[in-house]
Amino acid sequence: MDNTYLVRLKAYDARRGHVLRRYTYAGIKFQEERGWYRVEKPVGDYLRTVHQLPGDTYSPLAFDVCTEAEAKSLDATEADEAKVKRNASDELKLSAARPAGTLTTEDLPKASEEKDTRRAKREKD
Secondary structure (H helix, E strand, O other): OOOEEEEEEOOOEHHHOEOOOEEEEOOEEEEHHHOOEEEEHHHHHHHOOOEOOOOOOOOOEOEEEEOHHHHHHHHHHHHHHHOOOOOOOOOOOOOOOOOOOOOOHHHOOOHHHHOOOOOOOOOOO
């Protein structure tokens, strides 16, 4: 199996430019929600060059193309990043409170105090 790759379409994230949800190549329909596909080396080599926007070499790449070991490592990393909730047994850093002399919203001037009723004069061009 050393002449195969695992490939997947990157997850949809318009903010980062990942806008493809499906892609078809060589009779294989790749869908982002399905996850990893095992493909032959020539197909994987082509998919390595596919960008999110056709013809735009500056857009992000559309696929993750990895060996099996790299794919497992990537999945493990993503699983750790997706873990939001912290357990009591985790090593937690101290969340320090603000020192007493910190500026708060009560210290800011009231809206009526800072309002200036005069209009600024426009400069002549």
